[in-house]
Amino acid sequence: MNILILGGGGREHALAWAVMQNPKCDRLIVAPGNAGIAQIAECASLDTEDAGAVVELAEAEAIDFVIIGPEAPLAAGVADELRDAGLLVFGPSREAAQLEASKRFTKEICDAAGAPTAGWARFDSAAPAHAHIARIGAPIVVKADGLAAGKGVVVAETEADAIAAVDDMLGGAFGGAGAEVVIEEFMTGEEASFFVLCDGETVLPIGTAQDHKRIGEGDTGPNTGGMGAYSPAPVMTDAVTQAALERIVRPCMAEMARRGTPYQGVLYVGLMIEEGAPRLVEFNARFGDPEAQVLMMRLGAQALDLMQACAEGRLAEMRVNWAEDHAVCVVMAAQGYPGAYGKGDVIGGLETLPESSVQMLFHAGTAARDGKIVSAGGRVLGATARADTLERACEMAYALCDAVDWPQAVFRRDIAWRALGREDNRRAPCTT
Secondary structure, three states: OEEEEEEOOHHHHHHHHHHHOOOOOOEEEEEEOOOOHHHOOEEOOOOOOOHHHHHHHHHHOOOOEEEEOOHHHHHOOHHHHHHHOOOEEEOOOOOOOHHHHOHHHHHHHHHHHOOOEOOEEEEOOHHHHHHHHHHHOOOEEEEEOOOOOOOOEEEEOOHHHHHHHHHHHHOOOOHHHHOOEEEEEOOOOEEEEEEEEEEOOOEEEEEEEEEOOEEEOOOEEEEOOOOEEEEOOOOOOHHHHHHHHHHHHHHHHHHHHHOOOOOEEEEEEEEEEEOOEEEEEEEEOOOOOOHHHHHHHHHOOHHHHHHHHHHOOOHHHOOOOOOOOEEEEEEEEOOOOOOOOOOOOEEEOHHHOOOEOOEEEEEOOEEEEOOEEEEOOOEEEEEEEEEOOHHHHHHHHHHHHHHOEOOOOEOOOOOOHHHHOOOOOOOOOOOO
């Protein structure tokens, strides 16, 4: 089978790594890829939001299966164009991908399906939004309605902060993505990520994870795209998982089908759990990053079988083979991230790193220059490991971090602290 993966970040490196372990994969192309992906697969320079160019590449390279990684090509309708060309695709249609591309759309689906989520209101002008904030008070959550590269959400601690966020978004800070804002009730509890596959009819759970959004240890400082993740998520007990399926995921998927836009692909279900009751924070129409790294590390070669069955409408016959294990990903970022950061740092020591089915350094923002690997993004590397205990997985992931010769790297030393200190709620940093 010839396979094409669209994307070039840590998520796509993890997907490529898992796909390459499956003997079904005869040839793998990743577009555009990155310096790490180029070590295990072919890379092709391509605008992944240009549906015509993607179809042309797939046909020219005799591709049998296309896996779409990021959200932007989905929102641009690339999956639709590929299907119209007769290609097998893993990823929802443009209409179905509105579950991520429009916060308002998701809230309307939840309301129609009776799925528990935060109270909300939408606005396209500032004055009524300001009045709403004054009525509700703070803390409160302000979201740009459209795709804003993971940056269009502000958890405002004061009414002044909320009003400033509204003004920024409606004032064009996120372009068209902020033409409307959704203002939500602030939810309390513990967050977790729940991942399912859906083929339009069948829903198949494939894993849970928790990530660390804040740049600083102890979950402090500015939000980022994610500084680390671990799987499984302890808060996602069997009872919580079942409640999320029955009260949120299946009703929303049924509502999508009822509207004539059945969902096909992976659904990232962001949850807030309080006293065992889950409420929806958000849907994403793709694997998370860095959650994909820990999920792929645990799923391995079967990930390709599951994605293929999803695309072919055969999920009802599939089962996930889980080991009793844990995976941890520690993100190594450029100095200054999530603010202004430099590029071009030479990263050494990579050729001597241990890489196996249980330990891998995934590349997120790297490039090759003059025969060397250099930093080319904010989040640059994802040190990922799998072991029979969470503690051991942490030790292995941090051993990878410490073996990388990159003095400018920034990374947290306490990934998974909440889970490790769960019994007495103490902060428990991971150390090598």
